[in-house]
Amino acid sequence: MTDDTQARIDQAVKAADVLLFMKGTPLFPQCGFSSRAIAILDHLGVEYASIDVLQDQAIRQGIKQYSDWPTIPQLYVKGEFVGGSDIMMEMYEEGELAELMAEKGVKKAEG
Template identity: 55%
Template sequence: MDEVLRTRIDQLIKATPVLLFMKGSPQAPQCGFSARVIDALQDLDAEFTTFDILSDASMRQGVKEYGSWPTFPQLYVRGEFVGGCDIVTEMYTNGELKALLKS
């Protein structure tokens, strides 16, 4: 990944307390996994920002490399990678996601 793209991703993640890289938008998710994470965040009344990785091929590839995670969605909280759909769903179910978002 080139340095310009890495910087762009880094700035986006650090500037946004809760950021979800997803397929589509919260109003129109383009995959079931993205929809599940959106549902969890909305159920917790979390304030979050999304980035539609389908709108930018270089960002889609760059975010995969940045987080060393091959799939989407990808959730970042306060600059730290939390996980994808399975991890976020598990954290939602056991209360860890709520605690993380409120801390």
């Protein structure tokens, strides 16, 4: 992976309070895990950004090295890697994900 890809990922992670690297888009997730991750974030009602790794092969490979995590989706909150959809689901069910969002001061989505 190039330093340029690493820098692009790092910049994206730091630019958004909540960022989901996923397959597809929030409206059209391209895998069940990405769909589940979006459902969790929508249910929490937080503002989030997403990056479709299917649109950029360098990002798709680079994000796995960036986080040292082999699968997508990947959730970042305030620049910190949280985990994939299984971890998100566990944390959501335990109330930990909502707590994390509140602790980090993540904005609620408008509307």
